[in-house]
Amino acid sequence: MAATLAAASGRAPLPRLFSRGILALVLGVYTIYQLGPFLWLATMSVRTTAEISADPYAWPSPLHLDQFRTAWVDSDFATYFWNSTLVVVGAVAVLTFIGAAAAHALARYRFRGNRIIYGILFSSIIFPPQITLISLYQILVDYNLYNSLFGLALVYISLQLPLTVYLLEGFFARIPQDLFDAAKMDGYGDLEIFWRIVLPVGMPAIATTLILNFIQLWNEFLFAVVLITDPEKRTLPIGIRAFMGDHFQDIGMIATGVMISVIPVIIVYVFFSEKLIRGMTAGAIK
């Protein structure tokens, strides 16, 4: 099979071992390229800023594990972590549900204006989100949502919804119509079909958007820093920012803060990655 393919494309087949070796080399280099900065960050998170200034690349000794305690307790990272979790988990949950429902409606129902709504959603992906910042600020102030986690969550939902709908619509539209017809014949109504057919069958795509949204929002800085002023309501990215003074940057503590904020992303990714990969390689519907 491989031989015929190679022959068809007019090239001599590379010896298998050799091509494997190249693949391993490329992957290895890429992994180091990606992992290097992360490992560096990990070492810095258990070193003091003074140590880092003396030798940025040295191996940590002694291990200043107490930096994590300092960040968590003294620098209020426990609060920031909780705030981030509330806003992001809430926003992602709503995004996933509303996004999936809207995508299903746009993909499956023929109604007047369907493509217009889709076009508007799609065009809003093209514009950089920053252009909405000033008007969003004004709107939040008008509705007493400024400087509130709820308001920030709403903004996050509206920021990510178009892309979510766009990605899911593409996937849902490829679910065969016969599946819906079969469920109708089996006695199910539209809402039940959404629950029992669309969501489970669309799971790879839903997992993909879920991870993308989670990572995006968990690391979101710009809107959070503009729309939240109260230190009690800071999310993690703003919390980390607090270690940066005008003249002095506490690099050791920044690294510790970043490590704290990275851990949930890794957990979410590991948990959903199998489905993510299935969603991205697509063709998942037989």
Add this chain to the structure above:
Amino acid sequence: MAVVKLDKIVKRYGGGGPVVVEDVDLTIDDGEFMVLLGPSGCGKSTTLRMIAGLETISGGTLSIDGRVVNDVPAKDRDIAMVFQSYALYPHMSVADNLAFGLRRRSIPNAEIERRVKEVAALLGLAPLLTRKPSALSGGQRQRVALGRAMVREPQVFLFDEPLSNLDAALRVNTRSEIIKQHHRLGSTMIYVTHDQVEAMTMGTRICVMNAGKVAQIGAPLDVYWQPANTFVARFLGSPPMNLMDATLAAATRRAASPALDAPLARWSDGVLQARDGRKVTLGVRAEDMAIDHASLDGAPGGRVTGRTIAVEPLGAETLLLLELPGGGEITARLPRHVTATPDQEVVLFFRADAAYLFDAETGDAIAPLETGAAAVRAAVQRRTH
């Protein structure tokens, strides 16, 4: 118990779109196996989907057991459907696929399990119950699709070309499986296909459709022996019936053209008189053509002369394709020993009672003296000669 009645059913897609199903009148009796047969795009699926409730009805009334169901949603019609693509739920096991339709109705779990087991045993699905559809072969998926309809014990079964994705051998098996289940359940079944063999072997009646309209409804053999028009005549039978242009002469009771001369024994004087001197279309099936006059047993017969275009020896028989001098082609199904060279002049003979007459303009059949059962008997008799 279910009688499905279509009364002047019309379908146009998207409001003002073209009419794709036009004034279809069709009554499917209780326990009947009705086959909707027609070429691709003639509106079979659309008609079936309107019965299912998956497509809105643009005009006319659809009733089941006297109750008008035009506006009853699919889920409340108590109809099961088997799709060409099978449409199995990919995220559910075979058992869940079968049970899905039952869970919706308040049926106790024990009863659901019993029915699923029963149907699975019946269709040989028992060892597959825990598998996902992606781990099944095409034939197994087809049986799950069939089982999913059967467990529901619905009033009416609909099939939309359920066998077209199977290989030839499996198709024959599944065909007899469906017929067996029809006998066992005695439910009303409506079956869409464009395969005339399926239609002839499965249907208690067939409804031939052409371009959104009903061309003819009747028992398979009735439709085969008494086609209502040239469309049905050519659609049923392989190779299709030969149609030849001719002019009718009432006095001599003949239809003739430069290539053709046929006595018209089956029609009354009145019918022939009314069309004296007019153009008609004469039909003769390929298997009713003979190469030697002796095979007519001395009965008065017709003859047609043409030049060979092709000779196709099929082993058991030989197909001979002729071109007629006035234009048009005919095919003859002849014994296997027959040979001919290309561009050779060949004379073919046929019995007078093997001829069909159609109006040259409308294509409608001109009815012979004997119709109904008598016609079939006569036809079968002439075949056994």
